[in-house]
Amino acid sequence: MIARKYLLATVAFAGLLISGYLFITHVSALPLLCGDDGGCHIVQASRFASHFGIPTAAYGILFYAALGIATALEKKTWLKLITASGFIVSLYLTYLEAFVVEAWCQWCVASAVLATLAFFIVWLHPKQHDN
Amino acid sequence: MTTDTKVIIGVIVATVGIIIGAGLYTNRNAAQTGEVGPSVDQPERLSQEDDPVLGAQDAKVTVVEFGDFQCPACGSLHPLLKQLKEEYADQSVKFVFRHFPLTQLHEHAQLSAEAAVEAQKQGKFWEYHDKMFESQPALTRADLEKYAQELGLNMEAFRTALDEHTHRDVVAADVADGRALGIRGTPTLFINDQHYTGSYSATALKSSIDSALQQ
Structure with missing residues (x-):
């Protein structure tokens, strides 16, 4: 399934760009581009912008890098574990935005969509063989 | 390893490398500028005579917060600002x-x-401000009246002001100043005429206030 491999690699790359951007704006004084409602500033100023002292975006970078490498190596079990954890974490973060912080960060939502996409790409192909 | 495997791994590793490099580089620049952005273009819009102020009028350092009482991030920042x-x-x-x-x-x-x-008009701005931030997200009309009652405000005047939106223009003037200053969200802090861009931690904020005190 060559097409699936490239699709996942593209998702991983796009995710890296988004979480990389959020990471850089988190650790530096560079401005974070944001919609008119200022939602991403609210989210990035909230206590959930870091978990255990590490910027949430750094976990995103780790996740997308692992996704990209597992995709390149076609490691099916890794892919299942990585995308499942990414999906669960995205659900949790989206829940925080909706019900706790009560503000939407468009970049974070985009990342959650990508993680969800990766999860379905990997899990909805039951007859794939491991290389 | 096939070629595409190598290409994908190469791209991923290079991207992560660039992100970490850019993060370290921009972070060092942020540290050098003392966690505050450049001075604002229209410093006269940072505060007006009718603003609630805590501290001496002629203080050397002014910390301005643009805030929203229902904004959870402002609520999270509140204990820290109160401590400061x-x-x-x-x-x-x-x-x-x-x-x-x-x-x-x-x-x-x-x-x-x-x-x-x-x-504020009844002389209890900061008490009321603290009560609202500490009671988030309970800010319905009934809640607002309850807090006013607890602080012993003149309830008749309070209800009238809310019913007739007596202070709508005061709030609108603040919002207009905020927009002119380029604010997109809350909380936004200014230390003297500089936009504070550091993290909302006691250490970071104190170091910026201290350096403004020493200037």
Whole structure:
């Protein structure tokens, strides 16, 4: 399934760009581009912008890098574990935005969509063989 | 390893490398500028005579917060600012609050701001401000009246002010200043005429206030 491999690699790359951007704006004084409602500033100023002292975006970078490498190596079990954890974490973060912080960060939502996409790409192909 | 495997791994590793490099580089630049952005273009819009102020009028350092009483991030920042207000009470630092209700996101933000202006008129702004942040997200009309009652405000005047939106213009003037200063969200802090861009931690904020005190 060559097409699936490239699709996942593209998702991983796009995710890296988004979480990389959020990471850089988190650790530096560079401005974070944001919609008119200022939602991403609210989210990035909230206590959930870091978990255990590490910027949430750094976990995103780790996740997308692992996704990209597992995709390149076609490691099916890794892919299942990585995308499942990414999906669960995205659900949790989206829940925080909706019900706790009560503000939407468009970049974070985009990342959650990508993680969800990766999860379905990997899990909805039951007859794939491991290389 | 096939070629595409190598290409994908190469791209991923290079991207992560660039992100980490850019993060380290821009972070060092942020540290050098003392966690504050450049001076604002229109410093006269940072505070007005009718703003609630805590501290001496002629203080050397002014910390201005543009805030929204229903904004959870403002609520999270509140305990830290309260601590700083106490710690700097005997130094040349004053704290100013400006209203910046994000009315599209927060249904009670506007009325809460108007209620705070009425509390200010009755001499109890900071008490009312603390009560609202500490009671988030309970900010309905009934809640606002309950807090006013608890602080012993003149309830008749308070209700009238809320019913007739007496202080709508005061809040709108703050919002207009905020927009002119380029504010997109809350909380936004200014230390003297510089936009504070550091993290909301006691260490980071104190180091910026201290360096402004020494200038």
